[in-house]
Amino acid sequence: MTTDSGTGPEPEGSGVEEGVARELPKGWVRATIGELCDVNPRSFDEEPSDDDLISQVPMAAVEAVSGRMDASVQVRYGDLKKKSLTRFQENDVLFAKITPCMENGKIAKAQGLTGGRALGSTEFHVLRSRGAILPEYLMHFLLQSHVRTEAERHMVGAVGQRRVPRPYLAELELPVPPLVEQHRIVAKLDDQLARVEAGEAALTLAAAKLDDLVHAARFRCVWPTSGNSLPEGWTWGTVGNVLERIEAGKSFACLPRVARDGEWGVIKVSAMTWGEFREGENKALPPEREPNPSYEIRDGDILVSRANTVDYVGAPVMVRGTRAKLMLSDKSLRLVPKAGVDKDWLIEVLLSRPVRSQYSAAATGTSDSMRNISQRAVRSARIPIPPQGAGQKRVAAAVSDAMRRVIPLKAPLDEQAYEARRLRNALLHAAFTGTLVPQDPDDEPASALLDRIRVQRAADIKPAKSERARRKASPAAPETPGRPVPAGTQDTLPL
Incomplete structure (x- = not known):
């Protein structure tokens, strides 16, 4: 059992989407x-x-x-x-x-x-x-x-x-809104959001302490070391020692939406980021693409994020229930343990801080938004291995028992974090529908300022280089010999 999770989805029902479609206040x-x-x-x-x-x-x-x-x-x-x-x-x-x-x-x-x-x-x-x-x-x-x-x-x-x-x-x-009203809105938002952020900071601190407690409980169970010594029957090894194979997904060009029921979908990295498998984090496979059933995700799979931010690259999840027709992407790996290896023990080892630290250190890539970890790096992480069968099951059961004592502490923090996000959304909704601060009829309408800026930009824009060169290279059309152009009629003569 694991409790590692992210902040969760944003609260719904704030009315923001509906508010954007409302009639704008005067001057907006x-x-x-x-x-x-x-x-x-x-x-x-x-x-x-x-x-x-x-x-x-x-x-x-x-x-x-x-x-x-x-x-x-x-x-x-x-x-x-x-x-x-x-x-x-x-x-x-x-x-x-x-x-x-x-x-x-x-x-x-x-x-x-x-x-x-x-x-x-x-x-x-x-x-x-x-x-x-x-x-x-x-x-x-x-x-x-x-x-x-x-x-x-x-x-x-x-x-x-x-x-x-x-x-x-x-x-x-x-x-x-009018520019003056924008100043009022921003000032009000800064004041109110500062209060929300103070509460969020306290929640973040409490969540970090709880996270430390979770990792400490897991560590005591899966890394029962004294110096470099292990309990009788345990051995030092690597993740690769307990794996039959690693299966990689494939890159797919997907539709910009979640797969509907009955459609094939491909998971995103966010499906593996928060300590629990999130089947809704996927993209729909185009209907003309032929899916490969060997990539389909199944209950009991252990998945690892092959590419993610530096904090989450190599993050593992156990699939504990999922819809059909979801496939691995090229940013995900499926770890298939050897016969006799307990999956519940393996996922707890992979979630432990020593393994997470090894994966973060082994991650490569120059992008500051995405790092990668190789299958070789996944296999090479050093771990303590208890005896197969009853030994591994006892460790998994001990972690599960510790997590059951932690979960009641986590629920109130999640509820308060949800309320903080709901309040943040409500403040932003009010700001962009004209209800956060009062309007002033003396404010210059936003349209007037926009019109002046458009006029100024039009005056400042220079002709394109090719157009300027054409004008310079093309002399004025010569007058037709013997046909003087009467004054004041240049614009009315036929071509």
């Missing part, structure tokens, strides 16, 4: 992100010199859901400017485009950057406001759970490496 307009922002600008407003220090912001430096980021790492611009990194500057909004970072809410306003500029992960979309929307307002809008859920449905790419495409983000529509 709807506009797309592409109308409000430069999406993925290729340069800084002011290019730094090679010796200038700027911030470096990998994906790991952006927190999930909070909207905060760590910009403390400084680098010399000249050392990295030729690398394929994302350029952004103070007050830009970062939007993690890759799974699972986007779903986890790695979205933030860039602030505190050294020299006001930074180089970051290539897995960020960058949104630079043109002046009609506050970066903080845009950030909070994107952090809404239903916005991220809808963006996830539009991801493209192979399972495990799916990304939100730029066109989808540019065409995403949102309600825009």
Whole structure:
């Protein structure tokens, strides 16, 4: 029995989706992100010199859901400017485009950057406001759970490496209040969300202590070592010593939705991330694709996440009940134990911190959003092995007994975490439907500011290079000999 789990799904029933479709308050307009922002600008407003220090912001430096980021790492611009990194500057909004970072809410306003500029992960979309929307307002809008859920449905790419495409983000529509009201909304949100986050921080601390208790209980049962000595009958070995084989999944081009009943689906990495198998974390296989039944997931399977973030790569789950017609992806592995090896013991060993630490250390990859672990690394993890049969069953039973004492402590924390997420969603819902702060009829309508920005941009846009070159190369059409053009009639003569 295991208790390791994530934060769970976002609360439903907040009314956010319905609220977005309501009539907007007076002075508000709807506009797309592409109308409000430069999406993925290729340069800084002011290019730094090679010796200038700027911030470096990998994906790991952006927190999930909070909207905060760590910009403390400084680098010399000249050392990295030729690398394929994302350029952004103070007050830009970062939007993690890759799974699972986007779903986890790695979205933030860039602030505190050294020299006001930074180089970051290539897995960020960058949104630079043109002046009609506050970066903080845009950030909070994107952090809404239903916005991220809808963006996830539009991801493209192979399972495990799916990304939100730029066109989808540019065409995403949102309600825009007058700029003065945006300031009031952001101030109110900051105040109220700070209270929510204080409660969440206390819950996180309590959950971490409970997690330590869970791992300590598991460790005492599956690693009963004294120095390097083991109980009588136990031996040191590797995970590979207790496996018959490892089966890998396959990469599939899937539909951007969950498989319906009767359809074949392919699991996502999030199906194996939270300590329990989540069959709903899947993508539908196109009906024209021929499924391979050998990849189908079955009750009792032990699955390992072959590719995931550094914290979850190699994360194992036991499948304890699942719908039919779900298949392994190329980001998942199925561990098939040898005859006589107790599966309940094996999953507890794989969940133990010493094994998890070995897998994290063995993970490879240059991406800061996704790491990989090889089958060889999975096999080579060092473990203590009790005698097969009754010995392994006794260990599994001892872990199960310890977990039964822990579970009652976990339920209240889960309930309070759910309520905190529900309250966060309710605050955001109020912000973007005009009910969080009162409207002021004297505020300049958002449409007026947007119109001025459009006019200014139109005046600033230069002709394309090819058009300018054509105009320069093409002389004015000569007048027809013997036919002088009467003054004032140039625009009315026939061709």
